Amino acid sequence: MVEVRNLTVSFEGQTILKDIDCEIQRGQTVAVIGESGCGKTVFMKSIVALVQPTVGRVLFDGVDLASLTPAELAVTRRRFGFVFQHAALFDSMNIFDNVAFPIRQNEEDTDEEEVNDRVRQHLAEVGLPEEVIYKRPAELSGGMQKRVGLARALVLRPELIVYDEPTTGLDPIMSDVINELILHTRRLYPVTSIVVTHDMHTARKVADRVMMFYPRRRLNSDQSQILFDAPPSQLEHAEDRRVRQFVRGEAGDRIREMNQGMA
Ligand SMILES: Nc1ncnc2c1ncn2[C@@H]1O[C@H](COP(=O)(O)OP(=O)(O)OP(=O)(O)O)[C@@H](O)[C@H]1O
DSSP states (O other): OEEEEEEEEEETTEEEEEEEEEEEOTTOEEEEEOSTTSSHHHHHHHHTTSSOOSEEEEEETTEEGGGSOHHHHHHHHTTEEEEOTTOOOOTTSOHHHHHHHHHHHHOTTOOHHHHHHHHHHHHHHTTOOGGGTTSOGGGSOHHHHHHHHHHHHHTTOOSEEEEESTTTTOOHHHHHHHHHHHHHHHHHSOOEEEEEOSOHHHHHHHOSEEEEEOOGGGSOTTSOSEEEEEOGGGGGGOSSHHHHHHHHTOOTTHHHHHHTTOO
């Protein structure tokens, strides 16, 4: 479904991603992990054409996203769902209108009765009670806001959904509610998911594949930036020491490097 070919992304002369090659199959859930600043979000945004490749290509169903006109890209983007780190809800709209927004925006012919049914169905799917419907985002807890963000992302039944740190800032129970919702969505239909996360519990629980990125600036030019690309069950046995240290949360050589001003 997604083919990433020789992807390089640079900003103002600084290379963040270099020569990334991978394929993501339909229905796969990929967790993208790695230390802060290694380029996880840039990778995820490149896949949904929110960031343009400096070199290389990203193909979605065989089509190079960079070759599309803005109008064609807008049509393709309807097949994508986005769950942002801070829910990114519209503060001035109530919860109903937030979730209805993508339908009203993209499927203008939908009558209000159907909009009503779909919004209520999606809010129920993420476990939100009826009484939140006419509240504003600021009146809900962070976990509830994330669930609204998820309902809004799912309301057009996207084929590809990207999650940017979906559990950051949530307590362990609410994090697990979000993990369960990601799994539940996958059970409902063969959505492809890319989950950028620092939460190893999330990576282990929801993903059938984990990709670990490493900061480009810490590598030699011939070294691959993807240190690990395998099912989560293999994380503990990864050959690369940096992967094992990362998943165990061990600083390793980093403290010495920091003291030497290298990190
Ligand atoms: N639009 C941009 N313009 C300039 N630099 C950018 C842009 N987007 C990202 N960067 C830089 O690219 C690097 C990687 O950013 P990215 O957000 O992908 O990291 P990350 O691995 O997701 O980190 P974190 O875990 O902290 O969110 C950072 O140094 C960031 O400052």
